[in-house]
Amino acid sequence: MPQDTFTLLSHLYTDSSQQEVFSEEATIDSWLRVEAALAQGQASVGVLSQNDADAITAAATLDNVDPHRLWASAKNVGYPILGIVREISRVLPSGPDGRVHYGATTQDIMDTGLVLQLVASLDLLRNQVEDCGNAIASVVSKHRKTIMPARTHAQHAVPTTLGASLATVLDEFTRHLQRLAETRTRLATVSLSGAGGTSAAYGTKATQVREAVARSLNLSHSVVPWHTSRDRLAEFGHLYAEISATCARLARNIVDLSRTEIGEVYEKFDSHRGASSTMPQKVNPISSEAIIGLSQTVSGLASTMSRIQEAGHERAAGEWQLEWEVLPRIAVLTGSAVVETTDLATGLRVDPERMKANLALDHGLIMAEAHMISLAEPLGRERAHDLVYEASQRARRDNETLTTALLAEARAADLDDSVTSVITGAEGYLGEAATIAAKAIEHWTTVRQSPGVGSDR
Structure with a gap:
């Protein structure tokens, strides 16, 4: 089995619990679980005998799989399941060995x-x-x-x-x-639809088998592949x-x-x-x-x-x-x-x-909208916006606070000082x-x- 490529990001920060879900052992075990569930599901509806299903289930364990032989087969075939079937069948006696993977693709x-x-x-x-x-x-x-x-x-x-x-x-x-x-x-x-999706190889009890396998694995099922x-x-x-x-x-x-x-x-x-x-x-x-x-x-x-x-x-x-x-x-x-x-x-x-x-950075201009909204009622929104805009430019140009600049702009516009007295601090806005x-x-x-x-x- 080739070693995983070393990557620095993964080496420093990989979550081991998620990694374990997709480990080599967990992946092989997931296939074994499905093969066992298939056998038991078929036994539950009479496609296989219960003895054959139990023998298959007992054989479908990681201890019975030689990884080197499995991956050599998978490399040749292109997929690992033929190898999995043969690893299970290899430890079974005549009879149940011919019932592994029955009807499945x-x-x-x-x-x-x-x-x-x-x-x-x-x-x-x-x-x-x-x-x-x-x-x-x-x-x-x-x-x-x-x-x-x-x-x-x-x-x-x-x-x-x-x-x-x-x-x-x-x-x-x-x-x-x-x-x-x-x-x-x-x-x-669950996916159990056979070679071309028609479930033909599963026989007349295909739907029952699918339902039984789904129950066993705590999954749902669908006739549609x-x-x-x-x-x-x-x-x-x-x-x-x-x-x-x-x-x-x-x-x-x-x-x-x-x-x-x-x-x-x-x-x-x-x-x-x-x-x-x-x-x-x-x-x-x-x-x-x-x-x-x-x-x-x-x-x-x-x-x-x-x-x-x-x-x-x-x-x-x-x-x-x-x-x-x-x-x-x-x-x-x-x-x-x-x-x-x-x-x-x-x-x-x-x-x-x-x-x-x-x-307070940028001359306190973060309060510009607050000033505008406060002035909107006595002056109207557009006039208030223009007034605060000019005050903002003045504050930056003359290096003074927005409050000071606004008061100057209000006076220049012949507005009473009381117009600006409703302004509150950041905690009030x-x-x-x-x-x-x-x-x-x-x-x-x-x-x-x-x-x-x-x-x-």
């Missing part, structure tokens, strides 16, 4: 085995997303009233709170929990890309907010964490950088998902092989991104004083910021605790 076993792995991955990722969402919810709650500049187009916009800003990320994770449950329902479907209908698998890949992209969105914000000239939020600190080999002062945002790299890789891999849906007629001719490489990597890298994001949120360091100081944070936490908690959505840990 290679893709039946591989697709159903893959579904078992993808469902395990989805369940694991659901738990990982819950942990991540809980960590973010804790930050949202703690900083629901921590005032900071909101930024649009990378520039100061209006005052907000850190809790309100992170609430949008939390709400994405809430929707991801729902998507994970929905995708799992659609994906957890899906050998070349790969939309469920594409959905899996695209969903994982969405989840990793949410992680990256948070990570990018942390990178920006930890810039020296901003300095509002930082990753956790440990000695030499994020250190430079030449610049002793550096504390680089290494978790955020890793998350962005993981997400970008997942996005690139997921872009191939539409290609797997191009498989024609009743069997793929190359599109299937793409899945073998891409789906496990998407799952492992996404799990890695979510775990790293949980660690990022858990250790987040916040500087409220720096946030407050930053509100937060709108629904605190409510946004609270509602995001409430929504997260409700969805996380919903039957069939949250985990049962």
Whole structure:
């Protein structure tokens, strides 16, 4: 068996639990489980004897599979299931050895085995997303009233709170929990349709066999084959890309907010964490950088998902092989991104004083909209907008505060000084910021605790 190619990103940040789902042993075991379930399902409706099914089940274990022989066969055949069948049959006596894989085709076993792995991955990722969402919810709650500049187009916009800003990320994770449950329902479907999708080799009891196998493996079933209908698998890949992209969105914000000239939020600190080999002062945002790299890789891999849906007629001719490489990597890298994001949120360091100081940057122009809205009632919106616009330009040109510049512009326009007296500070112009944070936490908690959505840990 060839060794996996060494990659630095995966070596440093791979999530071992997701990796185990797609290990060599887990992959072979998924095929063995399906072969055993097929035998038992056929026995339950009289296609096989119970003794034959029990013998096959007992033989379908990892201990009875020689990996070297299996992979040598797979390399020659192009697929591993013929080798799996012979590894099982090799330890069976005459009789049941001829009943292994009865009526099945290679893709039946591989697709159903893959579904078992993808469902395990989805369940694991659901738990990982819950942990991540809980960590973010804790930050949202703690900083629901921590005032900071909101930024649009990378520039100061209006005052907000850190809790309100992170609430949008939390709400994405809430929707991801729902998507994970929905995708799992659609994906957890057994594939037992035979060579051309007609189930002819399964005989007159094909539907009963399919139902029995589905029950045994805790999957659903469908009379309609899906050998070349790969939309469920594409959905899996695209969903994982969405989840990793949410992680990256948070990570990018942390990178920006930890810039020296901003300095509002930082990753956790440990000695030499994020250190430079030449610049002793550096504390680089290494978790955020890793998350962005993981997400970008997942996005690139997921872009191939539409290609797997191009498989024609009743069997793929190359599109299937793409899945073998891409789906496990998407799952492992996404799990890695979510775990790293949980660690990022858990250790987040916040500087409220720096946030407050930053509100005063650019002559306090972050309060421009607040001034305009206050002046809109006595002056009308358009006149108020023009007045504050001129005051903003004056503040920058003459290096004075917006409040001072606005008072001068009001006097120049023959307006009474009392017109500007209604202006309040940043804490008086937060709108629904605190409510946004609270509602995001409430929504997260409700969805996380919903039957069939949250985990049962």
